[in-house]
Amino acid sequence: MQTVNCKKLCSLVVLSFFKRFHRFESIKMQVFTQKRNPLTGGTEWDVQHDDYDYHQEIARSAFADMLHDTERNKKYYRALQLAIEKMHNDGKKANVLDIGTGTGLLSIMAAKCGADTITACEAFKPMAECCLKILERNGVSHKIKIIPKRSTELTVGEDGDMNQKANILVTEVFDTELIGEGALSTFDHALKNLLEEDCIVVPDSAVIYAQVVECPTLQKWNKLNDLADDDLEIMLRAPSKMKECGGSAAVHDIQLSQLPRQAFKEISDQIPVFYYDWSGRSSIDKKRTVKQEFNSMITGNAQMVFMWWELNMDTEGKIVLSCAPWWGHPDADLSSERPQDSIPWRDHWMQAVYYLPQTMAVTKDQVVTLVSCQDEYSLWFYLQNNQTQPKNYKRPICECGVHLALSRTHVSYINDGRRSKKLLGQIKKELSKDSIVLDLNGSSLLGVAAAKISKFVYILEPMQLHIGILNNYIQENAIDNVRIIPEITKDVVSEVTNVICDPNFSSAILPWENLKVAYLLHKYKLESVCLPDGCEFWAMPVEFNDLHKIRVPLNVCEGIDMTIFDALVENSRLISDAEIEEQPLWEYPCKCRGSPRKLAEINFKDLKPTMAGDGVFDIVDASDGSHNINGFAIWALWIVGGKQMSAGPTDLPVLGQLVEWDMHTRQAVKILKHSQVLNSTDKWSYQVVCDLDKGQFNLSIDLVNKN
Numbered sequence: 001m002q003t004v005n006c007k008k009l010c011s012l013v014v015l016s017f018f019k020r021f022h023r024f025e026s027i028k029m030q031v032f033t034q035k036r037n038p039l040t041g042g043t044e045w046d047v048q049h050d051d052y053d054y055h056q057e058i059a060r061s062a063f064a065d066m067l068h069d070t071e072r073n074k075k076y077y078r079a080l081q082l083a084i085e086k087m088h089n090d091g092k093k094a095n096v097l098d099i100g101t102g103t104g105l106l107s108i109m110a111a112k113c114g115a116d117t118i119t120a121c122e123a124f125k126p127m128a129e130c131c132l133k134i135l136e137r138n139g140v141s142h143k144i145k146i147i148p149k150r151s152t153e154l155t156v157g158e159d160g161d162m163n164q165k166a167n168i169l170v171t172e173v174f175d176t177e178l179i180g181e182g183a184l185s186t187f188d189h190a191l192k193n194l195l196e197e198d199c200i201v202v203p204d205s206a207v208i209y210a211q212v213v214e215c216p217t218l219q220k221w222n223k224l225n226d227l228a229d230d231d232l233e234i235m236l237r238a239p240s241k242m243k244e245c246g247g248s249a250a251v252h253d254i255q256l257s258q259l260p261r262q263a264f265k266e267i268s269d270q271i272p273v274f275y276y277d278w279s280g281r282s283s284i285d286k287k288r289t290v291k292q293e294f295n296s297m298i299t300g301n302a303q304m305v306f307m308w309w310e311l312n313m314d315t316e317g318k319i320v321l322s323c324a325p326w327w328g329h330p331d332a333d334l335s336s337e338r339p340q341d342s343i344p345w346r347d348h349w350m351q352a353v354y355y356l357p358q359t360m361a362v363t364k365d366q367v368v369t370l371v372s373c374q375d376e377y378s379l380w381f382y383l384q385n386n387q388t389q390p391k392n393y394k395r396p397i398c399e400c401g402v403h404l405a406l407s408r409t410h411v412s413y414i415n416d417g418r419r420s421k422k423l424l425g426q427i428k429k430e431l432s433k434d435s436i437v438l439d440l441n442g443s444s445l446l447g448v449a450a451a452k453i454s455k456f457v458y459i460l461e462p463m464q465l466h467i468g469i470l471n472n473y474i475q476e477n478a479i480d481n482v483r484i485i486p487e488i489t490k491d492v493v494s495e496v497t498n499v500i501c502d503p504n505f506s507s508a509i510l511p512w513e514n515l516k517v518a519y520l521l522h523k524y525k526l527e528s529v530c531l532p533d534g535c536e537f538w539a540m541p542v543e544f545n546d547l548h549k550i551r552v553p554l555n556v557c558e559g560i561d562m563t564i565f566d567a568l569v570e571n572s573r574l575i576s577d578a579e580i581e582e583q584p585l586w587e588y589p590c591k592c593r594g595s596p597r598k599l600a601e602i603n604f605k606d607l608k609p610t611m612a613g614d615g616v617f618d619i620v621d622a623s624d625g626s627h628n629i630n631g632f633a634i635w636a637l638w639i640v641g642g643k644q645m646s647a648g649p650t651d652l653p654v655l656g657q658l659v660e661w662d663m664h665t666r667q668a669v670k671i672l673k674h675s676q677v678l679n680s681t682d683k684w685s686y687q688v689v690c691d692l693d694k695g696q697f698n699l700s701i702d703l704v705n706k707n
């Protein structure tokens, strides 16, 4: 990185202002919105487009990679074709209703398959308007009637939205949990009010599968463990309240296929727990509990349930769409080195993890009962056996505060043994019985652990939920030399001998939002920092196997021109979305396409209030032909006791090879709009500006002369 002089810093700031101004030039009206500054913790006013919320909705309704999901699109297409053919073969007209038409994709497919009438409804009005334009562009607007309404508001009759009931329903209103978007009431209402009795529904039915597993790796995302240091001496016991908490009912959606196979053990088979008949042959239950016995496959600890679902697209069950992870997927090539690459990738439907309210020790062949519960929008699970029965099967609710205050990723970060060993080992080295310590990060447990080896500890934490967690730890570990403070006073500054800070704040989303530590050190002129020593930000060009699909334009989808939709989304993204977003990269494989480069380096023991830098790098160092790149990965590297602690790759990335990412932190990602074929002469560049007085960090990164 080159450090630039003040003049250049000013020109960078002017440039970024100009870009923002330039964007505003085309805007009629602006509104002030409040947003939180992650470094200062303060609230700031920001000028936004007056339709900011609208554009945010549109950008979010881009359905991520859903329309790139070729398997989904083709299976819907084929099942629709069969349904329309069947109606015609039976001598009937094919009257199609498409609920939640979005871009109109499924309705246009129905038109291409020769449907006689097509009515499509869409609850999100801007999408319904966009759909009208897409129909016109594709020359089918005369065949499809669009109604900008929720299906439950549709009327049937001579003057109604539909002249008559439909005899084919096509709809895709599913999420990772299958029923989380209200599919149960949508189907129930349609079957009772909008469809003829002998209708065909695409999809015809669905099955939810559950598999009970032992997975200590993922359990780290659920409950806080005891904290151990380098010598594996327990420094802090987790409060019993936290061990006993039933956890959060919120689903943990995850790309299970990326979980290392050795990370979990199967306790049950893959059990079909709920069957949903969308066709109306049997009624739809909005609430149910199902008990199924199984024999435990191993002796171990049942900790959680992996869940996924399958859609039977046609009435004969010949077209099946499975969301199973590779080990349960009908199309997986189990003989390949990476079977996860042999099944269709999708991000709009992942798999789900439901943590059991209590871990159950099981022995091989023991009979255990899986209790699967479902309400209108969600699922949860219990286990029971002859000795252990839950009092009731209520939806779990967090009683310990951890599941309310901390994100799952942050819980896993605190539980990460590698990191605790480094941080706790370092405070053991630096602190003594005379130390008066100030801990700047109350969303970690470092300050409470420090109390065990020092005279007194102040922990900076203004948030009530975090204070509750800290107090539970203080009580459980009989600690009496800690005070939690909402702000840093002069008296505290003059008293402290050592400042410590776990470099990962629960409030941080992007890696540099953790520079709150630098902001606080600078603001309160804190010296004698013993941890961390500093921080570096690194980046490299990458080729994602699939992640880029959440951002790239569609152009044509199943022969349908979708450029109007692309333009709408692109415009809204420019207004409402940041170019750089956070992602847990261990779930999204990518190859290294250029040497990692250091973008910025901040030394906490010799802090400078402003810093700016830029650089231009070759894409590929080795000139071994052309490569594709479709994004940049950016991460933080913390320096603790002179050693590196990576919140990015766990091993040095090797050109052309898949990168191993830290599982307990999220990285920053810039996804390019188009995959670029590059050769060794192409370059990428970055600019970075950090201003600790204002609590600002801005980074831009891109290919040189490419978009």
Ligand SMILES: C[S@@+](CC[C@H](N)C(=O)[O-])C[C@H]1O[C@@H](n2cnc3c(N)ncnc32)[C@H](O)[C@@H]1O
Pocket (backbone or CB within 6 Å): 063, 066, 067, 099, 100, 101, 102, 103, 104, 105, 106, 121, 122, 123, 124, 127, 149, 150, 151, 152, 171, 172, 173, 174, 181, 186
């Ligand atoms: C997952 S998208 C599917 C879009 C499109 N059918 C496709 O398959 O590409 C679901 C869409 O359904 C809409 N939606 C969900 N439930 C609805 C309902 N009951 N009535 C009307 N629209 C609904 C949402 O606003 C969203 O645009």
